Structure formats: structure tokens, C-alpha cells
Amino acid sequence: MREPMREPAVAPTAIDDDRARRFEASLSRAGLGLVPRLGERVSDALLARLLRVLAERHPRAFEALREMQDACVLIEPVDAPVALMMRVGPELSLHARPRGAVGTGAAAADAVIRGPYARLLDLLEGRIDGDALFFRRELTISGDTALILALRNTLDGEDEMDLMADAASIAGPLARALPVLRRNAGPVLDRVEAARRLLPPPLRRGIERIGARIEARLTGTVPGTNPGAGA
């Protein structure tokens, strides 16, 4: 008989504050929104580099993805202007395209996964159970169910992925800044929230409107429309 439970180990730079995690997810969503604006060649090259980094850090999963039959899965955050087309099989690749762009829509994919960006990020990093999201209708899938299951199980079989850290590692200074940002994200957000509460209501609402406009510019969405609602 085993001893009573232990707390699972947490990586020293892992982010465990919910608010900080939400902030990080919205920051990365904005970053993803910028990728197609770099042009197809540059964005493809960036994502190819990200895939190489991920393959080095998670060789078991990426070997399994290459061993799958050639197929395309569209990963579509419903609250971002960009969808990711992942090709599995020997020609493993990842492309970011504006949603609805020719050749990257649902019709070009063998299977489609749709959901709010933050949920998809949690799912890819293994922080949340995909079946539970599906039961709650926060995630929708269509097309080849076996392909989606194989992709989900392969990625979930890795110990927790940290896509933010992996993405940051291909941009030198950001890789060094990320652990510092994560350590300080909670207290900084606390101070920002405290300061926000002290503002007079009209000023607070004005700042919120500006924030929404900036986020919309970064992500390409229309402010006030359906962020986070399941498709």
C-alpha cells in the first residue's frame, strides 16, 4: 500500500496563476494574429522553426506524428483571425492563415477542431481534458474523428508541453525574458487591477474601450464580438 498523496512537481518556470495564464494566452493569441501579416514565406518559416524546436523537445510525440498517415487537421480558434493547418505524416508541417483564406478552410482539411483560443492552447499543452471540453460543448470537431483522436492522444502522451516557452525560445531575448515575466506576472497584474479599481468609472470605461480596440487591432477581431464562445 502506498503512502498518502504527494503534490505533483511543478517546473520552476511554469505558470500557475490563473490570471497570469489568461494574460499569457491573450498575449500569445495577439502574437498569432500577427503571424500572417509577416507574409506567407516568413510565417511558414517561423512555424517550421517552431515545429523543429517542438520536435527536439518532444521527440516521442513528433516521431509518432510523422508516422501517421498523411492528413491535414485545421485547428481553428473561434476568437482569433487565424487558423492553423497542421499536416501530419512524413511531410509534417504547420501553416497559419487568415481564417477563411483559400486552401486553408475546413474544405481543405480532413478534420477540424474548433474552440476558444485559450481552451485550444490548454488542450495542446495537456492542461485540460479534451473529452471534458467536448462534453461541455466548448470544443467542436468535424471530419475524421479517428485523426483528431490520434492527434490528441499523441500530444497528450507527452509530459506537459509549454508552447509559450517553446515559441519564445525561437526569439532569443523573449526566451530570456519569459521566466522573469512569469515570476512577476501575478504581482504585476495585482497592482494593475488595484490601480484600475482606484480610477473614476468614466476613465476606467475609457481605458477598457482603448484596451479592447488595441486587442482587436492585434488579433483582427471586431471589439465586443463573441470572444471565447464555443462554436
Next chain:
Amino acid sequence: MDNFELICPAGTPAALRAAVDAGADAVYLGFRDETNARNFPGLNFTRQDVADAVDYAHARKVEVYVAINTYPQAGNLGPWQKAVDDAARLKVDAVILADPGLLAYAAKRHPDLRLHLSVQASAANVEAIRLYRDAFGVRRVVLPRVLTVPEIAKLNAEVDVETEVFVFGGLCPMAEGRCSLSSYATGLSPNKQGVCSPATHVRYEQRGGALASTLGGFTINVFGEGEQAGYPTLCKGRFVAGGAPAYLFEEPTSLNAMDLLPELKAAGVHALKIEGRQRGKAYIGAVVRAYREALDSFAAGRPVPHIDLQAMVEGGTQTTGAYTRAWR
């Protein structure tokens, strides 16, 4: 008071580590083929994965069981016998078998290998359990999810074989190992190929705000807008009968027997099993941690805490299933 043993699922090496770290006493898993009843795409363990899993678990005093619980096909016993041989070679702590022929093979070839009887054998009465014990030396029986707690108590009073019961997760309401609903719709069998509602035959369609699930071309449920969804299994399908759509066998719901720990202990149950080898490691970590806490409280004589697992369950509802079913 002796604590229950907590038996936890793992479909991947990461899930195994999550189960061990969260407080499992034993983890059950399957090889990456049709020899187990969760033969799903991208799931399960290579032989090397099992070797690594055994190292990881044993170093933390946790046992590893291998489920080889489908029925070998006539003329093709090889994969099932090899699975038993490999499990013994890899020094797992028990194999979970259902087929009498395979039990006989394991008992003869590997007399030191501990044998558990799978729920897939559907052994639900004293005579059947005694037969498995006397003929093959079965040490533990996983009881089918169709018995009430009083029936389990009566059974335990009459046999000296350990019993293990499901306490959380997907709820199979049928006589397991004998259900052909999925085979009828898809041509593939949960009992032979290890695939109940194989993903290759499942499709989901958005119909306006509704979500339709189909299996082998048959529409088996349509979830209205905002309604929680369930697995695409026929036993939890919603069909039109007498002019009205209704669940004929069981609703999409998950078993949760955490409130029945005192009754299950009084009934003589030895081990509690969590279902969900097909679930992600986040589910496994959360559910195992919750049950570990509940079991430790119960063993220490403290009240069993109420732990909210609602976010994890199928269809958004929980049930104690047949354990307390009044109509039985």
C-alpha cells in the same frame, strides 16, 4: 481500517505518470493493439513504454496491471498469447484477462503471474467466480457494473476472491464482453478488436445550434443547443420510440460512487477502479487526486470530503449507477 486499493487508468506514458504522482496504488494499461478493450488511435503502450512504466511505478511503490481483455479470434491466438508472455517478461504485477482459453494459457505458462478477471468476463455470480478461481487461480475479479451494493455484499460473503468495482467514469450499462450493439452498427467489435464505437466510424455534424453524433452512418443522438454532450455509444443513444425521442438504455452520464465508500467497505470490496484510459492526463490527475483524498479521509475515520468532479463527467450528470438503483 485497511484502505481500499485505488486502481487508476493510463492510456499514455504521461497519463501513467500523472496517475502515479496523484496517488494511485496501481495503474492499469494496455498494449498498443487489439488485445485490449481501449484500442483507440494514438493510445496505449509499446513494450518499451511498459518497461519504462514499470520502472517509474515500482520506484514509487505503485503496481502496474496490463489489460489483455479482448477475446482472441479463432485461428489467431498469437497476439494475445504474446501479450501475456511480454507482460510476464516485463514484470508487471498482474494481467487482467477475460477469455478462459487465455487464462488457461497464462496459468500454465506463467504460474507466478497474478491473474485478475476483467469486467469483460462479466462474472456476476458466485459459481462463475469460483470456477475462475479453481480452474485458473484468479486472485481478483473486476465486477460488472450491473450489481447493487447488497448483491456485491452477498457475493463477497460467499467467495474468497478479492473484488474490484468501478467507482468513477464512463458507465457501461450492458453485460460487458457480451454486448454487440457497436458491432452491429460498425462491423468492429469491442470484444474482439477492442473498439466500442470505433472513431473511424464516428462523425459529428453541426445542425444549426445542435450537435449530431453518428455511428456507422446511423444518427444516434442530437444534442440541442447548450445541452451537454456524451460519448457516441449506442447504449447511450437517444432514439424515437412511440413518437418521442428518449434514452432507451442509459443517459449520457458518469459513474461517481464517492459517497458510497462506507457501503462498499461494508460490502467487502477490496479495490476501487477509475475508468478512463481514453481520457487525457488532466482528467486522470484530477480524478485520481480527488479519490486519493477521499480514500485517505475515509481510512482515517474522517468524513469523506465533497470533491467537485462535475467538470469531468459525460453528459454533465453523475450517477451511482446500479449500486443504488431503486428499480432493481
